[in-house]
Amino acid sequence: MSTHLLEVVDLRTVFHTARGDVRAVDGVSFSLAAGETLGLVGESGSGKSVLGRSVMGLISNSAMTTVSGQVLLEGTDVHALKPSARRRLWGPEIAMVFQDPMTSLNPVKRVGTHLTETLRRHLRCSRSEATERAVDLLRQVGIPEPARRLAQYPHELSGGMRQRVVIATALACDPRLLIADEPTTALDVTVQKQILDLLGSLVVERDMAMLLVSHDLGAVAGRTDRVQVMYAGRTVESGRTRPVFAAPEHPYTEALLASIPQLSHPPHTVLRAIEGNPPDMARPPLGCRFASRCSRVGEECTAVLPALSVVPSPVAADAAARAVACHHPVLPEPVAMEEVGHGR
Amino acid sequence: MAGSGTAHLRPGVERSLVVDDLVVEFRVAAGTVHAVSGLNLDLVPGETLGILGESGCGKSSAGRAVMQLPPPTSGTVRLGDNDLTGLKPRAMRRARARMQLVLQDPVSALNPRRKVKDLVVEGLEIWGWGDRHRDTYVDELLVSVGLDPETVREKRPHELSGGQCQRVCIARSLALDPDVLICDEPVSSLDVSVQAQILNLLEQARARFGLSMVFIAHDVAVVKNISDRVLVMYLGKTCEVLPSADLENAALHPYTRLLLASVPSETDAEQALDPARGGAEMTELPSPLDPPSGCRFRTRCPLATERCAAEEPQLREFRPGQFVACHHPEPPVEE
Numbered sequence: 001m002s003t004h005l006l007e008v009v010d011l012r013t014v015f016h017t018a019r020g021d022v023r024a025v026d027g028v029s030f031s032l033a034a035g036e037t038l039g040l041v042g043e044s045g046s047g048k049s050v051l052g053r054s055v056m057g058l059i060s061n062s063a064m065t066t067v068s069g070q071v072l073l074e075g076t077d078v079h080a081l082k083p084s085a086r087r088r089l090w091g092p093e094i095a096m097v098f099q100d101p102m103t104s105l106n107p108v109k110r111v112g113t114h115l116t117e118t119l120r121r122h123l124r125c126s127r128s129e130a131t132e133r134a135v136d137l138l139r140q141v142g143i144p145e146p147a148r149r150l151a152q153y154p155h156e157l158s159g160g161m162r163q164r165v166v167i168a169t170a171l172a173c174d175p176r177l178l179i180a181d182e183p184t185t186a187l188d189v190t191v192q193k194q195i196l197d198l199l200g201s202l203v204v205e206r207d208m209a210m211l212l213v214s215h216d217l218g219a220v221a222g223r224t225d226r227v228q229v230m231y232a233g234r235t236v237e238s239g240r241t242r243p244v245f246a247a248p249e250h251p252y253t254e255a256l257l258a259s260i261p262q263l264s265h266p267p268h269t270v271l272r273a274i275e276g277n278p279p280d281m282a283r284p285p286l287g288c289r290f291a292s293r294c295s296r297v298g299e300e301c302t303a304v305l306p307a308l309s310v311v312p313s314p315v316a317a318d319a320a321a322r323a324v325a326c327h328h329p330v331l332p333e334p335v336a337m338e339e340v341g342h343g344r
Numbered sequence: 345m346a347g348s349g350t351a352h353l354r355p356g357v358e359r360s361l362v363v364d365d366l367v368v369e370f371r372v373a374a375g376t377v378h379a380v381s382g383l384n385l386d387l388v389p390g391e392t393l394g395i396l397g398e399s400g401c402g403k404s405s406a407g408r409a410v411m412q413l414p415p416p417t418s419g420t421v422r423l424g425d426n427d428l429t430g431l432k433p434r435a436m437r438r439a440r441a442r443m444q445l446v447l448q449d450p451v452s453a454l455n456p457r458r459k460v461k462d463l464v465v466e467g468l469e470i471w472g473w474g475d476r477h478r479d480t481y482v483d484e485l486l487v488s489v490g491l492d493p494e495t496v497r498e499k500r501p502h503e504l505s506g507g508q509c510q511r512v513c514i515a516r517s518l519a520l521d522p523d524v525l526i527c528d529e530p531v532s533s534l535d536v537s538v539q540a541q542i543l544n545l546l547e548q549a550r551a552r553f554g555l556s557m558v559f560i561a562h563d564v565a566v567v568k569n570i571s572d573r574v575l576v577m578y579l580g581k582t583c584e585v586l587p588s589a590d591l592e593n594a595a596l597h598p599y600t601r602l603l604l605a606s607v608p609s610e611t612d613a614e615q616a617l618d619p620a621r622g623g624a625e626m627t628e629l630p631s632p633l634d635p636p637s638g639c640r641f642r643t644r645c646p647l648a649t650e651r652c653a654a655e656e657p658q659l660r661e662f663r664p665g666q667f668v669a670c671h672h673p674e675p676p677v678e679e
Binding site: 161188193196219221222259261262265269 | 398399505507535536537538539540541543544547562563564565566568569570571572588589591592602603604605606607608609610611612613628629
């Protein structure tokens, strides 16, 4: 139906708990083309990880969970498939890299087994072919002495190396879409840069689409084409990464960016903290979910939930145009306006 | 890098904390882990020293050894006039009350079965200091860390958010009116918006209670923001000590520069695709069981020479206030 690889339409994930229904993802839509990287940012509890897992189909309808809306992968609705058919997508179509590389590898299986298992199951190749490909994959993710590593167990590797193995496993079947859920949060800063560099170059080489889920705005700023900012289960702002970070229009995005200490600021700069806490998702407020913490709050904010609306742009029908869900958006300064207008 | 030396100490002035040649080693089945090898630092009253390093560099072991939790393998820790390492356990515990520790995970740092009002003054109960009116003092402390006494006094840790728990931990550490606060990654388990609240709170507390602080963290920007001086550690050794205002532009040690280059920036994606940069090469921390000879950073250092393997660099003063332990310090980048 479109040129997009992935099309998510009004996705809602609701967990039925003893405390009531928790609307972890509450009506999120986006699309992603091949070769494109979309950043999904938000604080803990914003629903970004649940969204990533719902797109993957790891969270699906069950007694405790209701997923509604559509996740269209090349036109096929992931949630309409039978579990067995959905499983066949995992690997060749969608793959996922999780936060903690220790818990996403099986501690009693060798590195090689993780890779060859995936390869043999999905590509139906012989044992020796699979080993050959496994060595090649480890080399592609920058692991020195790949042949020797195949015989090692996860605990013999460092955190950065384990995450490379996880990435190699995810890439084994040439997925079209890679969902990276906080791929570097458990790693040191110097290793984090290496892993993000690696993911970036793999996206370009293989013409994959990547969904980068992260709380680290700095990491997302330099690595994504577009960004979607989440708060309490909803998208508050989306658009091309640079203009969104340079001139945020939603008060939450603005406050979040202002609360990060910057290396370029002098020491002892007082940070602009966001007072208060995010709302309880079992009992979300009636109006805008950020209203109680917002500096620009007005009367309608506590009564009417603002819809995500596209900011008028001189570029006609720009799919990546800025969209903001706010009754009182931060008005861009004239200079920033120009930047947004040119869509760079 | 990874050198020793005492050039950065300031023996002439009044100091609230002096750590001399601190060594922390752990015996394990495979040998000895050299967590901290000869760390020297001092703190003048009202100053914040940031200790910056990656996991495994020994920064947390150092913080704990300063607190005598457990006592260091060797070296001395002088808090005010007391040498903590030379005291008998009971006297040491009394003297140590002037120094408090704030930990990374605020929820597990608090006893889940006690109420906030009891947690906050636990230290006072142990030491029985003064005859302050207990309830009023609890409320004062809670207000000073930005909590509303009416709502939190009767609560237990699981009823509070991570940020609120960290505020309780800070209130608790301030109850005994300490001179020195050691913060070990106090904001790394918190969301950025809450992190900013806690960093601002620590700054206020420092000014209000006249504290000196040791702030241990891995986040370069956070450390720069809160510190006056920054000490960069690698594999148990000191690389560089410099005023935090100079961190971004004047750092000389190759490891400090590597840390700075690893801070995410907007142009990362383009740089990563630049073939001149060599792509996704792997560099990893050597084992602290068998640290490299000479400079411990030499195995990852782009400027390493034979001299770096043979001879351990000592901290030398390059500019007033900036001390570098390196045979081949990089000149600062011209902006």
